[in-house]
Amino acid sequence: MLGILAMLFVTNLADQANAAVFVPVWVERVLGSPEALGWVSAAFGLGAVLGNLVFTALAPRAPRYAVFTIGFLIGGSPRLAVMALSDELTPVLVAAFASGLAIAAVNPILGATMFERVPAHLQARVLSLSNAIGFAGIPLGSLLGGWAVERLGLTPTLLIFGACYLGANLLPVLSPGVWRQLDHRPAPPRPREEPSAATTGPDAVPVMASGAGGKALST
Numbered sequence: 003m004l005g006i007l008a009m010l011f012v013t014n015l016a017d018q019a020n021a022a023v024f025v026p027v028w029v030e031r032v033l034g035s036p037e038a039l040g041w042v043s044a045a046f047g048l049g050a051v052l053g054n055l056v057f058t059a060l061a062p063r064a065p066r067y068a069v070f071t072i073g074f075l076i077g078g079s080p081r082l083a084v085m086a087l088s089d090e091l092t093p094v095l096v097a098a099f100a101s102g103l104a105i106a107a108v109n110p111i112l113g114a115t116m117f118e119r120v121p122a123h124l125q126a127r128v129l130s131l132s133n134a135i136g137f138a139g140i141p142l143g144s145l146l147g148g149w150a151v152e153r154l155g156l157t158p159t160l161l162i163f164g165a166c167y168l169g170a171n172l173l174p175v176l177s178p179g180v181w182r183q184l185d186h187r188p189a190p191p192r193p194r195e196e197p198s199a200a201t202t203g204p205d206a207v208p209v210m211a212s213g214a215g216g217k218a219l220s221t
Contacts, residue, residue, distance in 0.1 A: 005173055007136065009173055013170055014136050014137065015140070015146065016164075019144060019148075020082060022144045023147035024160060027151055042091075045096075046099065046102040049101065050102035050106045056103075057107040074104075074174075077101040077104035077108070078167040079168040082163055086160035
């Protein structure tokens with residue numbers, strides 16, 4: 003659980019910095035066209051929609067650990083690296099589309115895992131605390147992203163944030179024994195058995211347990 007929360011904090015921080023600072027600054031400085039900003043956002047959104055549709059079809063059979071790990075590795079740091087190394091729109095659009103496509107399965111997997119692992123009577127508190135920790139990276143991401151671009155420049159900032167993003171995404175790879183528990187799905191609940199007529203009908207025979215005032219049969 004702590005590993006998931008740490009990863010969510012770092013990735014939400016970097017995602018917010020990218021959306022609020024890095025992409026607009028890159029578009030303004032490199033291309034000088036607000037239309038390009040719309041294209042980048044649309045490419046990511048289209049990839050996310052298609053990714054969710056694909057995962058919806060494959061979710062019952064897909065290995066969660068592999069999908070989660072690969073999705074984060076493709077959907078995280080590569081788009082930052084592409085912006086740092088490219089001054090053309092096409093590679094950035096491809097990276098944004100691939101990022102949305104790959105990362106679409108991450109939230110459903112996390113949500114399913116939380117509901118499966120956390121007892122029902124604790125879900126409200128645990129999920130609220132988890133969201134609070136994860137979302138805490140969002141305002142911090144905007145502040146740190148703007149400060150870093152102003153002090154360090156856009157390209158160094160993209161590389162630094164991309165390296166941090168990659169470090170967080172490597173947690174499932176570096177400790178696979180823990181993270182492979184994502185694949186351990188609980189067994190489906192057994193259907194409730196209907197009581198038989200012998201125990202519910204008017205001619206039901208009462209059964210007296212040993213130690214409750216009766217005698218147990220012995221062999």
